[in-house]
Amino acid sequence: MEPIIKIRSIKKFFGSTEALRGVSLDVQKGEVIVIIGPSGSGKSTFLRCINRLEEYDEGSIIVDGIPLDSTQHINQVRTEVGMVFQQFNLFPHLTVLQNITLAQKVVRGRDVAESDRVAKELLVKVGIPEKADAYPGQLSGGQQQRVAIARALAMNPKIMLFDEPTSALDPEMIQEVLDVMMTLAKEGMTMVVVSHEMGFARAAANRAILMDNGLIVEEAAPDVLFSNPKEERTKAFLSKVL
């Protein structure tokens, strides 16, 4: 089957630092991929290239048959790829409901009734229907991150990208966010997740990837990668994290 994301040897430079040094990856529809790796290894940069928040210098990315080459294509891809950030990045001047409906209206062209309905359904799904009229600043970190997930889902994305979605959260709030992600994975959402939550990776991921120094070092089923890594660098990294 044709992969939904096709990444071919992309390279990315920040000045003289080479953040990505030729990364290739195919993601099949419905796959959940977890990326781990030391700080500065290029995980975020890699993820952000997939929806072109970061421009890459070499290589090619094709998402759902659309090459990331023109502005028009990039915007088209962005409407199909949802992204969840470490720092939530909710819009603080809008209510929770408005956070979830704005892009539906201005990007998807849905009317008020339709976008409100979608937003409320999603708030039920992420477990905070009572917070529709609250402002982001009135929510806990875990609740904010769940709103951020609902905001991305409201665009009906085919793919969801998560960049360390739980690492800015207090420990007691991590599980509520992982539960939502778990549900999504079970429903067959294609997901690329940068996260060091091994429990989530083992339970939800089809593949786990270790990145180091701008390259994919090892790629395997999560159980294999975490318990039985082949590469020395993977072993060294896991011994520090676990």
Added chain:
Amino acid sequence: MTDENNPHLLPGKAAVTSAQPKRGFDRWWFLVAIVALLIIYLITAKPDPFRRMLVFIADGVRITLLVTVSSFLFVMVLGLIAGLGRLSKNPVISTIASVYVEVVRGIPLLVQIFAWYFAFPSIIQSIGVKFHIPAFENYLANPVGMAILGITFCYGAYMSEIYRAGIQSIARGQMEAARSLGMTHFQAMRYIIIPQAVRVILPPVGNEFVSMLKDSSLVSAVAVADLTRRGREFISQNFIPIEGWTLVALVYLMMTLFASRIVTWVERKTRIVR
């Protein structure tokens, strides 16, 4: 006073959610009461010259407010355009915007007002003579119009810097979140960045408004019958410099006090809960 009353709105300081403690009698009411009482005392105790003068300068107050408020509205628009221009990735646009800002900020406002009122019409007229355009040849400057133009052009440069700082202070993550949802750059600016930037810049914009109110007195130099000019006319006709300038000062003070109060009120109304 805006800044002191609203520390949570200063850029770079943490926002506070708790409500402002209610003080029955804050400094603003105190000042307004003193100024109001003083004016009332003067016009009742000494109707001549004070009451007579107040009537005489009333239409000057109207002109001052007209010049200030209309310039302010134009400044908000021009400042936004120039501020976005300075942030533009297009080198031509950002250079034009920077040159405008640097040139205007380096020239005193009074000189700029003179230039608009005296030099600009002459330029138009000589263009008219050269190309035989009758409308241009007979062009005469409208004092109030030129005053508004001069203030707008000058303050637009200052305002563009405020906008620029405000827009830059909105975290990059906000733009990225908007773009990741498929919004265009324009939509992200329109719905996410500018609404937040406007709130961040309210305190400095309020200060600009108060400065404009005061600086509008400079237009009295080019035949605009504003508060200052009307005051000066009355004073020289009646030879009462002390009483006359005291009253003019009190009327300005009253207006600036109310202006800064309105700014504080708007800030509170539009505050973002964090």
